[in-house]
Amino acid sequence: MNKLLEIGLVGAILGLSLLPAAQAADPKPEDVAQYRQSVYTIIGWNFKPIGAMVKGEVPFDAAAVARHAQYVEMMSKAAPEGFAKGSGPDAVKKTEAKPEIWTKASEFDTKMKDFQQEAAKLSEVAKGGDEKAIKAQFGKTAETCKACHKEFRKD
């Protein structure tokens, strides 16, 4: 199979990632929370170096931005699985997730989609390598992080 097509198919599969994944059994609340926290750890790990470049703290590296942005995008698609019902603070001790994630599910869902959308755009813009455009889109993406954390994450 043509390599690019092959990789394209891989990407196409990823496009399905908003669908719920089949699990052997309902995972335990602690496992869901651990997964969720892991997803956000990886988002932060990749988002921060883009920020450092955008702020001029480290030299701009277009390839690195593109790679990091791609991981942020992929993890944004992996995030919803981490918010299964019953994995909130009632069931899990160590979590910053607020109960409103589940009581205001529709609003949370909108904020999640905002993040996914801007992260996908960041990844797209990053491929172009235009530093100014990346900076602007980084800001927009960061806004979606803040908007969601403000309402749905404990300080």
Next chain:
Amino acid sequence: MNKLLEIGLVGAILGLSLLPAAQAADPKPEDVAQYRQSVYTIIGWNFKPIGAMVKGEVPFDAAAVARHAQYVEMMSKAAPEGFAKGSGPDAVKKTEAKPEIWTKASEFDTKMKDFQQEAAKLSEVAKGGDEKAIKAQFGKTAETCKACHKEFRKD
């Protein structure tokens, strides 16, 4: 831009993922360990449901297998960053990483590459949807996990 080509480019960027990523500053040992543990949490989260399907514990779902396998592959490419020098048990309390990861770096590197290679094959085979082939490749991938854990992870 053609959508498939676009996604293909995204995949091509991911192909660069063995290169070290630019970081704002050297991350703290604890942050590296947290990242590393997060990567393996996400690998487990996605690998286990494939295992459950392969073992017949839950109905086989080719699309789910393909998606999970893709995340395992991507995370296998993200894993090496999590083993930066100085992030071992000397510096980090809560880690199962053995010092041999760094003292036998070449051997560890080989085992990491074995895992990445089999995970990539699993992802490839999963796209085909052939249950028997997936089962066989799942086994081969699991072997690379075990081989590395045996030598480089504390029980």
